[in-house]
Amino acid sequence: MASITIRNLDDEVKELLRRLAAENNRSMEEQARVMIRAAVDGQIGSGRIDQIENTLRELTSMHSAATAVAAPAGKILPRGTLSGKRILLIIGGGIAAYKALDLIRRLRERGAAVRVVMTAAAQEFVTTLSVGALSADHVFTELFDRNDEHDVGHIRLSREADLLVVAPATADLMAKLANGHANDLASTVLLATDKPVLMAPAMNPKMWSHPATRRNRATLGKDGVTFVGPARGEMAESNEAGEGRMAEPLEIVAAVEALLDAGPKPLAGRRIIVTSGPTHEPIDPVRYIANRSSGKQGHAIAAALARLGADVRLVSGPVSIADPAGVRTIHVERAQEMRDAVEQLLPADAAVFVAAVADWRSENSAGEKIKKVAGEGPPVLRMVENPDILAGVGHHSQRPGLVVGFAAETQDLLRNAQAKLAKKGADLIVANDVSHESGIGPSGVMGGDRNRVRIVSKAGVEEWPEMTKDEVAARLATLIAERLKTIVV
Ligand code: CTP
Secondary structure, eight states, X not given: OOOOOGGGSOHHHHHHHHHHHHHTTOOHHHHHHHHHHHHHTTOOOOXXXXXXXXXXXXHHHHHHHHHTTTOTTSOOOOOOTTTTOEEEEEEOSSTTHHHHHHHHHHHHHTTOEEEEEEOTTHHHHSOHHHHHHHHTSOEEOOSSOTTOTTOOOHHHHHHTOSXXXXXXXXXXXXXXHHTTOOOSHHHHHHHHOOSOEEEEEOOOHHHHHSHHHXXXXXXXXXXXXXXXXXXXXXXXXXXXXXXXXXXXXXXXXXXXXXXXXXXXXXXXXXXXXXXXXXXXXXXXXXOEEOOOOOSHHHHHHHHHHHHTTOEEEEEEOSOSSOOOTTOEEEEOOSHHHHHHHHHHHOSOSEEEEOOBOOSEEESSOOSSOOOOOTTTOSOOOOEEEOOOHHHHHHTOTTOOSEEEEEEEESSOHHHHHHHHHHHHTOSEEEEEEOSGGGSBSTTSTBTSSEEOEEEEETTEEEXXXXXXXXXXXXXXXXXXXXXXXXXXX
């Protein structure tokens, strides 16, 4: 019985096959079989490849539905947010390369076709076999390989993508692109492309903070490269913590979606300040007062505003999640630093205060670690009030046209939110209940991924159903865009 050799097909057909296979989560051979069946059934006419593409899409998804029960392995994917998008993923050599495998799955789940280039070092961490199985495509590793029938050349690799993603982006790959080196396939593709590039750096914290890496990061930023992460936290190597951990696959996916999003930009030209995360108030050099805010809601709001075109400045307390892509993020520790950073960012069109700022700090944080002294008992901490950043901006001479606050309450939610509106000079208060069932922990408001809020304004109260923090963020960003339309600056 004859078999099909995909590599013998002409390039245009191969490319179409590859995309349709990725969209339907099939191997290319399986996709070819479905298409041949459709042709035999007389459902595909002749014509230009782009004309028959739509027919093929419809037909092959009909075939999937028809054969879904018979072929449970051929999972049918919904048309995702990245449907039809072509991502060229460059995997650099680092421990975080294992996360690139999940990233491929996540991108494909959303309908993207993912083609992968791996550096030599990356192949020390993950195999081309697993990457190829997940991407359902040949994996590209060599700059010159005349024996490789899949060799499509570096120019074509970058031309046939909508976006290049480098994950993990090692210090070496960053240095190469920042300085224009092209001595392997990955660096050559990066230098040859005119498509947007997204980098997800991952490296040891000392390498990330090295002046050379800082310089390369700044150069790449100026050259138009977008970054997602790195995040702070435990590194894969034992006893290493700090900034340098690769952003999580879903954070990278969100950055990809933001970059490829051609949606409306009602906030273009607007500058918006967002605060997020907790603050840490030192007791001595090793101890501090903190709270359970994860920063997820604030960061999601910053990202959602950026997606609508706003120039977002995010002032973030210490969090372990990555900086949102396309958002300039200023990192602070203490409430007073957060206040100073926010005031320096004025004037702005709007400000959204999501941070869970510590209300109090220790009056005199000790310069040295406080020691236990036998017979003296525990130390007494005298607390003083921190500046109220929202109230300061709400009553500022350069008050933004729209000021939005959050209210985390455990009781009398609406009455407290109404009072905060007036006291803090806000236009809107997003009130959420952090009591009992909705409270704290992985499934609660603080730390979890879902939120149920009410929007309190002078006009009244609007109840929103429970949704994910990303959905709350998107809806709030739309509300802010609508409100700003009526505010003349
Ligand atoms: N906020 C702020 N600066 C502070 C305290 C709070 O900017 N020092 C902001 C928060 O970002 C949030 C809003 O004020 O937008 C409400 O915070 P919340 O902690 O609920 O209110 P408090 O003013 O601290 O009142 P209380 O703790 O008494 O409820």
